[in-house]
Amino acid sequence: MKIPTGKTGTPMGEPAIVIEHLYKQFGNNIVLNDFNLTLQKEENMVVLGKSGAGKSVLIKCIIGLLRPDKGKIIVGADDVTKLTHEELDRVRSKMGFLFQGNALYDSMTVRENLEFPLRRHWIDVTQKQVDDMVAEVLENVGLAQTADLMPAELSGGMQKRIALARTMILKPEIILYDEPTTGLDPVTAREIDKLILSLQEKYHTSSIIISHDMNCVKTTADRVILLLDGKCYAEGTYQELEQSADENIKQFFE
Amino acid sequence: MTTLTARIRAFFDETGNLSRFAGHFFSLGIKPRYEFRELLAQCYQIGYKSFPLVGLTGFIMGLVLTMQLRPSLVSYGVESQLPVMVGIAIVREIGPVITALIFAGKIASSIGAELGSMKVTEQIDAMDVSGTNPFKYLVATRVLACTLMLPMLTLLGDAISLFGAYIGVNIRSVTSFNLFFTQIYQSLSFGDVLPAFIKTFFFGFAVGIVGCYKGFNSSKGTRGVGISANSAVVLSSVLIFVIDLLVVQLTDVLGLN
Ligand SMILES: Nc1ncnc2c1ncn2[C@@H]1O[C@H](COP(=O)(O)OP(=O)(O)OP(=O)(O)O)[C@@H](O)[C@H]1O
């Protein structure tokens, strides 16, 4: 049985994120167990894994919402596991995070939701700039007319797109997507795929994408890894993993 | 036996965690960046919007208290002392405590539920990654708003309550507005008013910190949110009585009574 591995150090050079020997457990539940990963600049990496495998935990560790028990997470020049809150804010202003459940602020309108990260991270931004950026991201996700609605007034798919818009409004260098296309119709899902690709092209973002949607994986992934038993079980391009004979990998491609 | 020790341990755990949470408020809340806009918004939500409820209950309380006290005073032949009795009861004890309890019922539960649902839907995490310290933005502002607004509400509640008492006095006899309030004013001393006023700041703080603590530590799911809202009211109400007891002892020791 041959498991595709290797292909570390893609030709793109400098890494955006390096994770070394990451451990995280909740009580007796070992979620990440010596996990290693390198995300290159301008690379889209998809993380596959069963429900409960620890994919969300992994990206929450990267953005500093969870503290790992052991290990390093280097983003740019900083180890996020060792930063103070203020230093973490500086690193986070360059990162976007799409929550699995969207996490839209339900007491604010769509516009206020989108303005929130802008006004918080960039203290001296003008109203004109804010308006322009809000209009731009709403245009990008095709929901220009919803700016003054409350999140509860939107459908599930629309909420997801607004959450995406909020993630990308700061034009972050790194975006962590937790299931960007789950719950969307196929047409919108393909649009989101295109959006992810165009962001990568336009703003040179590096992304980690968690997805079960194989169409999304196929279009967006430069590289795919499979998270199993807290480790990086397999790694390769979509085609490499698709052709694998390994049972654990094949399940995802059926 | 094990359940008893487990319960005792849980009690101390909870007390410790709540104290740590409150300590966090003092260590973090005083550092910039200050969230003035959110503080104002919360003062409006927590203070201004509670006014009708506090006013209504205060009015009824003053009125009913007067009507209930009258027969006893009549039987002792000291009916003329009715305004003084009612005034002291309202200003020293009933006004602050009842207002605080009403406030706890309305505000601790809404803060607990609001922050609880924000917690379980990851909105608090979303704030965290958006360059906002959720403790400062959500907790410090709400606790401060409660601490500042409850004393204001108590003052207004007391005033409306005394007006209710004035109406209560006038149901059976006739007293002029001037006379009624002059009588009360002359009977109240500094030691009656100040401790009663100061304790309301502590009541407000207790309501705010408990509501936020319960919301922030809400467990997943709608049930978790319900439990946080409910236990926030119960715990803050109990704390109000405990603080009241401590303040009475303290003013006694200080000779302010
Ligand atoms: N805050 C937490 N406290 C305790 N356990 C947690 C916490 N967060 C996650 N876990 C546990 O970690 C494990 C991995 O959870 P995670 O959310 O990362 O799964 P996932 O791979 O994202 O799954 P899904 O595809 O269903 O979203 C689960 O067993 C979960 O119970």
Ligand SMILES: [Mg+2]
């Ligand atoms: Mg997940």
